[in-house]
Amino acid sequence: MSKTLFEKIWDRHVVRTLPDGSALLYIDRQLVHEVTSPQAFEGLRLAGRKVRRPGLTFATMDHNIPTDQQTVIRDPISKAQVEALEQNCRAFGVTLYDLKSERVGIVHIIGPELGLTLPGTTIVCGDSHTATHGAFGTLAFGIGTSEVEHVLATQTLRQKKPKTFRVEYTGRLKPGATSKDMILKLIGLIGTAGGTGYVLEYAGSAVSALSMEARMTIGNMSIEAGARAGMIAPDDTTFQYIASGDRPFAPRGAALDKAVAFWKTLPSDPGAKFDRELTIDASAIAPQVTWGTSPGMVTDVSSVVPAPGKVPGYSAKDVEQALAYMGLTPGMRMTDIKVDTVFIGSCTNGRIEDLRRAAAILKGRKIAKNVKAMVVPGSAAVRRQAMAEGLDKIFVAAGAEWRYAGCSMCLAMNPDQLKPGERCAATSNRNFEGRQGKGGRTHLCSPEMAAWAAVEGHFVDIRERM
């Protein structure tokens, strides 16, 4: 019988079917960070349970940490949470990449870097952006803290089988459009709940043409379409990424050859059935910018701020509230929106290729007066690579701040925050009210769009600058 990529991985991981029809699913890796794990470890302790497979559990610290330097956490509550993770990892025998480690970084950036993210495996983490790893043909999804505890104790999860949803991007992206625009476009089309209950599979010529890092940007924001997981079939691009670089957990030599032979069997079979399908012409995708307080409130940069009642999937009241919060009026051109802050980074767009693309624009240019720009690498390894290439000097010469690795202003759980009323072009993933700081206004976009906004002080249709 023809099977989808998702079904092949799912079927290989079912330990048994449970009486209620759900599956007991085996988890190959659990990634852990400081925010969603302390209560899970405490639960184990109270019940006298151990971590079943500490060797399959990997922890790092990313949400709370400052990015102006790498090691000192001044906020005592943040510090306590990070120290709790250190103690828990020691007590339960879990590998931890701490602030002194050369491989520390945002959990979804370091998983692939370390070779922990492999096709055909299952990965979970107490973090909704775990969908990132799906770019490798991995079944990866976010879970809550109770489920984190469940995986720690049993290496399994009780899961109801989700439905499947194939999104095919035909054609090729035009210059100026990126994989960030591909995923924002999809969210605009199906809404932030359009993927709820589904695992997405992204396919088509425009997806095959993308690099691994660009694919991760798409997988990452699957959750913003409501889908817990979004996958891309592994191919030569995937195998080359895994085979290259310093990835201590990736197979090498004969083991890699054997793995690749297996990974080649994973793509969805011809004729495999999906519960839902959608086709998007990638060549028609314009650079996207969000104008509201939900990632589905997004439009072409060449368009205007929409009017209440004119946005599919959102009520007039939703749009009125969003525009009031964002301080925007219907009919205003997107390119007339001025920004005072630019944030380049996060698990969505904090990888080396993202920084290279931003640097290519900022090279020899200055950011606008009144704009504060921050470039935050997604990991210590990305930071080192960027500095080896001299990107840091380009950012600093342009007037941007060059930071240490962390989640930073994506969720503002650390000192990097917007002040009320500040308006930010952000390469991150959520434009919710208060997400980047109470009263802060977020416009999601690609690194290229953010870099040009930094230079000109407002959004520009970057296709006109190419």
Add this chain to the structure above:
Amino acid sequence: MKAFSTHRGIVAPLDNANVDTDQIIPKQFLKSIKRTGFGEALFFDWRYLPDGRPNPEFPPNRPEFKGASILVTRNNFGCGSSREHAVWAVMQYGFRVVIAPWRQQGDARVPAFADIFRNNCVQNGLLTVELSEAEVEEIFQMVGRFPGLEATVDLDEQRVVLHVQEEISFHFQIDPGVKEHLRRGLDAIGLTLQHEADIATFEKSHDVQMAR
């Protein structure tokens, strides 16, 4: 986990769609390493004025909704971050039930609650009730006309009853596995560990590196 069978309480309205978990509990409260103390932080940015006093404009703050334990809201509640703190906050404030509408989008039925949030609710014994948009609209109308009205949510019968003069009732669907889990207040880890032998057998032939 506390078992759920039937619950009667005051219904509080929150007339917003796509309420995300950042809004349910902002990040500054996620630094705690405990499972308690989140009730005061629920809907923090909407619920309090800048000086820290309760915002009288925020509907659940109105006196007639004091002590409410059933929240009625709009579609896609709990979207965004996976933070289980959101569920802890909703429950520690005093809610036992959240009601929201599913929506028809083309051929597809879009669930009322975001996936991870809904799973987290099941883990903690918070009942999520999905009704049609028209039914939820009727509840909003009734709460508007009779602020402070009470409802009974009966999980066994899968029914919501509004206690107005002539009782209005709505039937809801629920996954049978979820229903059983909530009714019995089950400990998921304890249940799974009954299959320890199956897990051990599976591990013997399962390669976590290539997962074949």
